[in-house]
Amino acid sequence: MFRSDLWVAAFVRRHNDLGNLCVVTRRGDPIAGQIFVEIDHLNGTATLFTPAPSALREDSAERIFQRRFERVEPEKVRTRIAQELDYDPDTEYSFSYNMGMAWTPTERFKLNLSGQSSYESAEDVRNSSLLAYTLSCSASYRFFTRLVLSGGAAYRYEDYTRDITEDEVDLFRGTDVAGKGKSRQDDQFNLFAGLTFGVTRYASFYLNGLYTVTESSIDDFDYDRYRITAGVALQY
Numbered sequence: 001m002f003r004s005d006l007w008v009a010a011f012v013r014r015h016n017d018l019g020n021l022c023v024v025t026r027r028g029d030p031i032a033g034q035i036f037v038e039i040d041h042l043n044g045t046a047t048l049f050t051p052a053p054s055a056l057r058e059d060s061a062e063r064i065f066q067r068r069f070e071r072v073e074p075e076k077v078r079t080r081i082a083q084e085l086d087y088d089p090d091t092e093y094s095f096s097y098n099m100g101m102a103w104t105p106t107e108r109f110k111l112n113l114s115g116q117s118s119y120e121s122a123e124d125v126r127n128s129s130l131l132a133y134t135l136s137c138s139a140s141y142r143f144f145t146r147l148v149l150s151g152g153a154a155y156r157y158e159d160y161t162r163d164i165t166e167d168e169v170d171l172f173r174g175t176d177v178a179g180k181g182k183s184r185q186d187d188q189f190n191l192f193a194g195l196t197f198g199v200t201r202y203a204s205f206y207l208n209g210l211y212t213v214t215e216s217s218i219d220d221f222d223y224d225r226y227r228i229t230a231g232v233a234l235q236y
Contacts, residue, residue: 008035190210202236
């Protein structure tokens, strides 16, 4: 996904080239800042687009927006944006780390350990950011020259920076009234495995599997998921 400042710059230039006056009214984090798009219809009404919840993204790498308000009084849009500004993630500070270790006891076997923590942009419209901690362990074994088997496990903890207090909870696909006012922390467990077969020096087939379990402090966000991917990788 593009940095926020680069995406906004391209968006503004595109619409100005089309004859639609487009300006930036406030700047936040240039890398992971949330983007809100307000449209003034010049008839006393305005429309607001906000980042879509993660449930609507379907693992897309592109930015996806949802229509938060459509042709409402501009004051309602300004109030919604002001609620976001009351909590400014740019003023948050935290210790971050990124570490890794690799051990190769034999020519065929390799073991990797890695961990990191950082603030990230949240894909949940109720939160502007989250603090994530990740720990991963993986291993790979080369059975033959062209055949490699890999697998491992990962743990991820996500601490969202804002309690769920929105009134229109129905927009969030499942967050009921009982979930309002709660802080959200997610524990995510991942198991993954992969098989790679080299056809030539430059091409290989791969088959990957992933199983994810997420346990949240808010029951509506609990889920488990299986994913299998296959394809051809080319490298030069």
